[in-house]
Amino acid sequence: MGLNSKVLTRRKKGSAGRQKARQTLRRFDRHIADRRDDARHKATTRLVQNHGLLGIEDLNVRAMTASARGAVAEPGRQVAQKAGLNRRMLDVAPGEIRRQLTYKAGWTGRIVIAIPPAYTSQDCSACGMRGHVARGERMFACDARGDEMDRDTNAARNIRAGDQRLRPPDRR
């Protein structure tokens, strides 16, 4: 629970103090959302300015955010963990980042290619063998070669490799 939420629950229901705390909390939430929106736009503009070819994972964002609760007959497992992940996903808003990259790339003739995400995190970008995610999910461990690298770097290299495969030969 955030600092502002705590203040809100301490205030008496219907009181002027509670009303004011609610307003402050709303303002704070909007401020955070504006900051995120701004950071997102700056990041996508920078990416499009600095790269001619952008490869992204073709994530089905809606499916990822909807899956945590599960059906009534079959309640989702690890609901708390997944809900946490989904909240972080929504904060980062991959769908919006993809949308911005696509239209900004269109302005300047950049190319955006979405790569199927299957195994981009599990496969070793150096030797192609299956590995596993290690050390609090930050590192990728290659089972074949026995060394580690940054998880995002490994996935990005796999996306780049998939990108090369999808392009016509004369544009590689």
Ligand SMILES: [Zn+2]
């Ligand atoms: Zn390897």
